[in-house]
Amino acid sequence: NAEGAWTVKSKPDWCSLSANSGTGKTELTLTINDMAQGSATRTGEIVFKLTNKDYTSKCTVSQYNYEYGEDQVLTLQSHSKGNGVNLVFLGDGFDAKDISDGTYLKDIKLEVENFFAIEPYKTYRNYFNVYTAIPVSPESGIGTVNSIRYAKFATTYTGGVGLKCDYDAAFKYALKTPTVTSSNLNKSLIIMIPNSTDYGGICQMWDDGSAIAFCPLSTYGYPLDTRGVIQHEAGGHGFGKLGDEYIYHNEFIDFCTCACCGHVREFNYAKALGWYANLSLTGKIDRKSVV
Numbered sequence: 001n002a003e004g005a006w007t008v009k010s011k012p013d014w015c016s017l018s019a020n021s022g023t024g025k026t027e028l029t030l031t032i033n034d035m036a037q038g039s040a041t042r043t044g045e046i047v048f049k050l051t052n053k054d055y056t057s058k059c060t061v062s063q064y065n066y067e068y069g070e071d072q073v074l075t076l077q078s079h080s081k082g083n084g085v086n087l088v089f090l091g092d093g094f095d096a097k098d099i100s101d102g103t104y105l106k107d108i109k110l111e112v113e114n115f116f117a118i119e120p121y122k123t124y125r126n127y128f129n130v131y132t133a134i135p136v137s138p139e140s141g142i143g144t145v146n147s148i149r150y151a152k153f154a155t156t157y158t159g160g161v162g163l164k165c166d167y168d169a170a171f172k173y174a175l176k177t178p179t180v181t182s183s184n185l186n187k188s189l190i191i192m193i194p195n196s197t198d199y200g201g202i203c204q205m206w207d208d209g210s211a212i213a214f215c216p217l218s219t220y221g222y223p224l225d226t227r228g229v230i231q232h233e234a235g236g237h238g239f240g241k242l243g244d245e246y247i248y249h250n251e252f253i254d255f256c257t258c259a260c261c262g263h264v265r266e267f268n269y270a271k272a273l274g275w276y277a278n279l280s281l282t283g284k285i286d287r288k289s290v291v
Contacts, residue, residue, distance in 0.1 A: 001025045002025070002026070003024075004023065004024070004051065005052075006021065006026075006049060006050055007048070007049055008021065008046065008048060008049075010045070010047045011046040011047070012046070014044070016031045016033075017030055018030075018031075030059075030061070032063055035065060042062070042063050043060065044061055045058045045061070046059040062097070063096075064096040064097055066099055066100055070134055070136050071135060072134050073132075073177050074134070075131055076089075076109070076112060076131065077130035079126060079127055081126045081127050082127040084127070084128070084179055085127055086184065087128055088180060088188060088189070088190045089108050089111060089193060090174070090192055090193065091135065092142065092153045092165065093195035093196065094137055094140065095138065096136055099136060104134070107193060108132045110226075111193055111230055112130055114231065115191070115230050115231070115234055117227065118231050129177075129178075129179050135152040137149075137151040137152040138151075141195055142155055142157065142163075142194040142195055145158065151194075153166050153170050153173070153192065154166040160200075161202065162200070162202050163194060163201070167204065167212060170190055185210060186210045187209060189238045191212075191234045191238070192212055193216070194214060194215075194217075196216045197216070197219045198218065199218045200216050200218070200229075201214055201215055201229040201232065202233065203234070203237035205275075207273060213238035214233065240277075241270075241277070242278045243267070243278060245278065248263060
């Protein structure tokens with residue numbers, strides 16, 4: 001957006017522009033040449049200069065080499081028992097640098113181990129297929145209610161510990177993996193790893209069984225760290241379909257009717273779907289838990 005005539009003073013020889021001069025506000029297309037596999041990272045500057053003036057503006061361009069192709073699916077584990085249960089680990093908010101320097105795959109593999117570090121997943125690990133892919137985000141990091149980060153799946157904090165993403169995009173992406181199909185998508189679990197060390201976590205669950213568990217790379221103490229979050233959100237909610245076991249308010253459930261809160265209604269609805277096997281509305285083993 002120049003105030004007058006401008007020219008390109010210099011640029012890397014591996015970059016080209018749709019125009020090297022112009023006047024005023026101009027839309028330009030930048031083309032970056034392919035780099036050979038195994039090449040080192042390269043960075044350069046495109047320098048724009050106002051004609052007959054000393055005013056310049058710079059655009060920094062960096063190009064990174066990946067071990068794998070963008071959006072390439074990686075099989076981290078194949079089942080050796082049973083028919084295979086699908087887990088799809090997807091990172092969001094990891095840019096080209098994060099992927100090139102190995103940060104992305106290191107974090108994904110850490111989360112895989114965190115998931116299987118607790119029973120019953122430790123014992124039954126051989127029943128699972130585990131996949132990831134190389135989803136490149138334009139920026140590194142995850143947005144919040146007070147900031148914006150452009151991420152592949154638009155993952156962002158929603159306030160408190162909540163998170164959301166473009167759910168349709170995540171489900172569509174998971175279908176690229178070898179054994180996830182439209183018929184078993186609701187029995188496969190997507191584990192979204194937001195590139196953030198802030199505490200947070202939520203599991204979005206749909207009536208058909210589909211689920212996306214959001215598990216940031218929290219650096220808080222256990223169980224609020226990333227290990228605790230993935231065991232709670234992915235292992236507990238997303239796969240186990242278990243309910244939370246903590247207090248919303250201090251009242252006896254017998255006196256808390258649907259008129260004053262929605263927890264009983266939510267409980268009964270979840271039970272009808274076959275969820276919340278760990279919860280009951282009564283302390284007596286011979287009474288029904290649904291009211």
